[in-house]
Amino acid sequence: MLKANQLLVGILLFLSSLFSCQQQKEDFKSMNVDEFDTYIQDENVQRLDVRTLAEYSEGHIAKTININVLDDSFATMADSLLQKDKPVALYCRSGKRSRKAAKILSKKGYKVFDLYNGFNAWKDAGKNIEQ
Known part of the structure; x- marks a missing residue:
């Protein structure tokens, strides 16, 4: 009976660890346009x-650097161009790629803030764009 209980406990621990690994918390904050601008x-x-x-060449937010998150060297380039002791405010066109970038950078120890709905929302709000 003791071995059966130990086996059951072991199985339950294994299953709980599987499910807890699948529910990773996003460790960054999304901001609306006005919050991001401020x-x-x-x-x-x-x-x-x-x-x-x-896309960057067609217009971007002033004083931004450009690192394509779809580039295989994104994480390496980010480490060479960004400082981990300063927060990173990032965006893409609509928000999907920036969430991917935010997850990558936050896992690497950066404090990350994401522009919700991306550059499209920035333009729609009439915010300044640099060419």
């Missing part, structure tokens, strides 16, 4: 555009 006024905040170079 936040990036702080000079200590690093601004990051994770779209393609072509």
Whole structure:
């Protein structure tokens, strides 16, 4: 009977660890356009555009650096260009790629803030765009 109970406990622990691994918490904050705009006024905040170079060239938020999150070297480039002791405010076109980038960077120890609905929302709100 003792071995059966130990086996059952072992199985339950194994299953609970499987499910807990699948529910990873996002460790970044999404902000609406006005929150994001206010936040990036702080000079200590690093601004990051994770779209393609072509998209970035068509217009971007001022003082942003561009690292394409779809590039295989994204994490390496981010580590060489960003400082972990300063927060990172990032965006993409609509929000999907920036969430991917935010997950990558937050796992690497960066404090990350994401522009909800991305550059499209920024443009729709009539915010300044640099060419």
